[in-house]
Amino acid sequence: MKVGVVTFPGSLDDADARRAVRHAGHDAVALWHGDHDLKGVDAVLLPGGFSYGDYLRCGAIARFAPVMSEVVDAAKGGMPVLGICNGFQILCESHLLPGALIRNDHRKFGCLDQRLVIENNKTAWTNSYEAGQEVTIVLKNGEGSFVADEKTLDMLEAEGRVVARYVGNPNGSQRAIAGISNEAGNVVGLMPHPEHAIEDLCGPGSDGLGFFTSLS
Amino acid sequence: MARVVVDVMPKPEILDPQGKAVLGALPRLGFSGVTEVRQGKRFELEIDGEVTPERLAEVEKMAETLLSNPVIEDFAVRVVS
Numbered sequence: 001m002k003v004g005v006v007t008f009p010g011s012l013d014d015a016d017a018r019r020a021v022r023h024a025g026h027d028a029v030a031l032w033h034g035d036h037d038l039k040g041v042d043a044v045l046l047p048g049g050f051s052y053g054d055y056l057r058c059g060a061i062a063r064f065a066p067v068m069s070e071v072v073d074a075a076k077g078g079m080p081v082l083g084i085c086n087g088f089q090i091l092c093e094s095h096l097l098p099g100a101l102i103r104n105d106h107r108k109f110g111c112l113d114q115r116l117v118i119e120n121n122k123t124a125w126t127n128s129y130e131a132g133q134e135v136t137i138v139l140k141n142g143e144g145s146f147v148a149d150e151k152t153l154d155m156l157e158a159e160g161r162v163v164a165r166y167v168g169n170p171n172g173s174q175r176a177i178a179g180i181s182n183e184a185g186n187v188v189g190l191m192p193h194p195e196h197a198i199e200d201l202c203g204p205g206s207d208g209l210g211f212f213t214s215l216s
Numbered sequence: 217m218a219r220v221v222v223d224v225m226p227k228p229e230i231l232d233p234q235g236k237a238v239l240g241a242l243p244r245l246g247f248s249g250v251t252e253v254r255q256g257k258r259f260e261l262e263i264d265g266e267v268t269p270e271r272l273a274e275v276e277k278m279a280e281t282l283l284s285n286p287v288i289e290d291f292a293v294r295v296v297s
Contacts, residue, residue: 103234147287148287172231
């Protein structure tokens with residue numbers, strides 16, 4: 001598959017994301033925030049970082065980047081879209097996913113190897129995993145605390161849209177939610193970074209690779 | 217020219233870690249008697265011409281679309297001059 005990785009001003013993990021995509025056997029296509037062009041890709045990844053310096057709110061400015069109107073249309077048309085960390089924040093600000101991400105309750109930037117449970121393995125990005133599988137991937141953020149109102153949280157739980165849940169709760173996320181999907185399951189937002197856990201040499205293992213091999 | 221102020225505050229039910237950090241710092245500096253601090257944002261918009269109800273409605277739209285995230289924040293718009 002051709003997987004586009006968007007670079008915004010302030011993106012940090014776009015190169016790692018492209019590498020993870022290639023590692024999983026796909027073609028990585030660099031996409032630019034300022035272009036109204038998805039270059040014919042089959043899936044889009046919004047990487048981590050601090051788009052537009054995280055000014056105003058994380059993801060608030062990136063949401064209005066030219067490329068995002070194409071991403072939003074494609075997502076609504078069923079294209080697989082994965083937002084990692086800052087990408088998750090952008091998907092929430094774009095209203096492709098419900099809720100929001102606020103500052104960690106302990107007020108510190110967290111950087112650790114985090115255990116998660118993959119609860120929904122039916123999404124476009126998690127079907128390489130077993131339901132209930134425990135994985136360890138990197139978590140690194142300052143504003144990773146997932147919040148939504150009770151009604152939205154209940155809906156996400158009832159519809160099986162909690163894609164990944166933390167083992168323990170590293171940042172005060174409501175119901176320890178680490179990742180969610182949209183109703184159709186093609187759009188997934190995830191706070192931890194699977195692209196940093198694709199091989200033993202430079203990460204906590206290769207548990208993250210499944211997010212990229214799930215695409216087919 | 218007129219100045220319109222938009223105040224954006226985290227919703228009461230949303231945890232405000234920044235406000236909590238400020239609250240924690242006050243007693244360390246010898247200030248007492250403060251029981252809660254909530255931290256928000258203030259935007260000052262210089263508006264060309266007169267502030268008509270239509271212009272004000274437009275500022276409300278700006279506040280809703282960009283200046284605040286209604287999932288986690290409330291906003292209030294007021295004309296100051």
